[in-house]
Structures are given as structure tokens and as C-alpha cells.
Amino acid sequence: xxxxxxxxxxxxxxxxxxxxxxxxxxxxxxxxxxxxxxxxxxxxxxxxxxxxxxxxxxxxxxxxxxxxxxxxxxxxxxxxxxxxxxxxxxxxxxxxxxxxxxxxxxxxxxxxxxxxxxxxxxxxxxxxxxxxxxxxxxxxxxxxxxxxxxxxxxxxxxxxxxxxxxxxxxxxxxxxxxxxxxxxxxxxxxxxxxxxxxxxxxxxxxxxxxxxxxxxxxxxxxxxxxxxxxxxxxxxxxxxxxxxxxxxxxxxxxxxxxxxxxxxxxxxxxxx
Numbered sequence: 001x002x003x004x005x006x007x008x009x010x011x012x013x014x015x016x017x018x019x020x021x022x023x024x025x026x027x028x029x030x031x032x033x034x035x036x037x038x039x040x041x042x043x044x045x046x047x048x049x050x051x052x053x054x055x056x057x058x059x060x061x062x063x064x065x066x067x068x069x070x071x072x073x074x075x076x077x078x079x080x081x082x083x084x085x086x087x088x089x090x091x092x093x094x095x096x097x098x099x100x101x102x103x104x105x106x107x108x109x110x111x112x113x114x115x116x117x118x119x120x121x122x123x124x125x126x127x128x129x130x131x132x133x134x135x136x137x138x139x140x141x142x143x144x145x146x147x148x149x150x151x152x153x154x155x156x157x158x159x160x161x162x163x164x165x166x167x168x169x170x171x172x173x174x175x176x177x178x179x180x181x182x183x184x185x186x187x188x189x190x191x192x193x194x195x196x197x198x199x200x201x202x203x204x205x206x207x208x209x210x211x212x213x214x215x216x217x218x219x220x221x222x223x224x225x226x227x228x229x230x231x232x233x234x235x236x237x238x239x240x241x242x243x244x245x246x247x248x249x250x251x252x253x254x255x256x257x258x259x260x261x262x263x264x265x266x267x268x269x270x271x272x
Contacts, residue, residue, distance in 0.1 A: 003137060005269060006145040007087035011032070011080050018073035024063055035059045038076075041198040051086070055079040084118070091147065095129055095154050098122050100257060102158050106251045117168065119162045126155045146269055153261055164250045168243045175239030 001011055019027050031038075039056045046054045102122050103167040108115045130151050137145060 003145045006137065006147055007082055008269060009031075009082050011082070013078050013080075013136065014203075015076040016073055017076075018071060020071065022071070024072040025070075026070075028072045030061060031059050031074060042089070043053060049085055053083055055081050057200040074079045087147070089241065091133060092150070094125060095151060098126055098158070099154055102161055103255060103258070113169075116162065116165050118157065119165055123155070123158050125157060126151065130155065146265065150265060157258065157261075161250075161254060164246070168247050170238050171243035171246070175243070235255060244266060252257045 001009075003009060008271070017029055019029070035056070035058050039054075042057055043054055056078040056079050058079075060077060061072070063070050063076070064071055065071075074254065083154050102119060105115055105122075133147065133151060137148070
């Protein structure tokens with residue numbers, strides 16, 4: 001069986017009637033009717049609503065050589081077509097919906113761990129589909145069917161998407177860690193500097209000078225806090241910005257790859 005275009009494949013099988021004991025001069029095998037009548041009557045008889053649909057039956061009357069003797073044979077060539085609706089509903093559409101869900105998962109704004117768990121669930125679902133497909137397809141195929149290529153590529157794309165999500169989560173976690181460390185360092189530095197200012201200030205002579213020194217000290221604290229806050233946000237924002245750029249760029253490339261792959265696969269499926 002040629003399963004390359006499964007489940008849109010068309011199979012042809014032959015039934016040969018011949019005699020190896022009598023030559024063409026002694027026995028000639030021929031049909032009583034033509035191919036059109038046989039096809040029409042067979043379609044009326046073939047009433048089973050199963051997996052296959054009968055297309056036509058051709059009859060070929062020819063001679064062949066057997067031990068230096070010309071013998072006659074009659075070949076019934078039966079062409080049947082697989083009904084693909086069952087496989088479309090059970091395999092191809094669910095896997096396509098898995099890809100759509102994977103694309104939509106890039107817009108999840110909740111915890112990144114939930115996003116990663118969702119993608120891993122999709123990958124496991126496609127793994128189950130591949131196992132079912134492996135049990136469904138016969139093992140007589142000479143090359144990988146297109147539906148196997150379809151499932152394998154989608155499986156690989158979702159796997160790459162999971163790796164990208166892990167990288168983005170790592171960058172965001174690293175930015176959050178740097179933010180917390182810098183925040184602690186900023187608090188300690190400002191406190192130390194505030195104490196140093198209090199130690200270096202001269203004893204107040206009167207209330208006016210004390211009030212002026214308090215204002216200057218408050219302005220100094222605010223400047224130091226602003227400076228430390230800018231330094232605190234610089235590195236974490238850098239990691240977060242890189243994570244966002246990678247996420248957006250990968251989403252655009254991911255959608256483009258899926259569209260191109262589905263278009264090329266559909267074209268090959270149609271032309272072959």
C-alpha cells in the first residue's frame with residue numbers, strides 16, 4: 001500500500017485470472033461485459049459504508065510468456081479511495097487546534113509557570129496523538145507518510161516553543177533577582193550615608209541653622225534615593241527588555257513558520 005498521502009490516499013489492487021497449463025491457442029480468457037458495466041454493477045453491490053469507497057474497475061486482457069509458451073490472462077484492476085473524514089476529525093484537526101492554543105499561550109499574562117505547564121500539556125497531548133497514529137498506520141509504507149511529517153513537525157515546533165518559554169522565564173527571574181538584591185543594597189547605602197551626614201554635621205548654633213541643615217539633609221537623602229533607584233532599575237529593566245524582545249520576535253517567527261509549513265504541506269498533499 002502507498003500510504004504517502006494518507007488519509008487522502010487512493011489504492012489499486014489487481015485480481016489476475018490466468019492458466020499456466022494451457023497456451024493462448026488452447027485457452028483464451030475473456031470477459032462477458034465491459035469495464036463500465038462492471039464498475040456500475042459493483043458500485044451498486046458495494047453498499048458498505050466503511051472506510052473505503054470504490055472508484056472503478058478496469059479490465060485488461062493481455063498475453064504473457066510462460067516457459068516459451070504464450071498464455072492468456074485477464075486482469076481486474078480495482079481502484080478504491082479512503083474516506084478521510086474520520087482521520088480529519090480524530091487527528092489533523094485536534095493537532096491544528098493544539099498549534100492554535102500554543103500560539104495563543106503567548107498572550108497569557110498570569111504566572112509564567114502556568115504558561116510553561118500549559119505548553120507541556122499540549123506537547124504531551126501531541127505525543128498521545130503520535131502513539132495512536134503509529135498504531136493506526138500499517139507498517140508496509142516505504143517512506144514516511146505526510147501525516148507523520150505533519151505531526152512530527154508540529155511536535156518539534158511546540159518543543160522549541162517550550163524551550164523559548166524557559167529562556168524567557170529565566171531572563172525575567174534573573175531581572176527580578178537583581179531588582180531585589182539592588183533594593184537591599186540601596187537601603188543599606190542610604191542608611192549609612194544618612195548616618196555619616198549626621199556624624200559630620202556640626203552642632204547647631206541656633207534653631208535657624210538647625211532647620212537649614214535638616215532641609216539640606218532631606219534634599220541629600222532624596223537625591224541619593226533617586227540615584228540608587230535609577231541604578232536599581234537599570235539592570236533589571238535590561239533583562240526584562242531582552243526577554244520581551246525575544247518573546248515578540250519568536251512569536252512572529254513562530255507564526256510565520258507555521259503558516260509556511262502548512263501551505264507547503266497542503267500543496268504537496270494536493271499535487272502528489
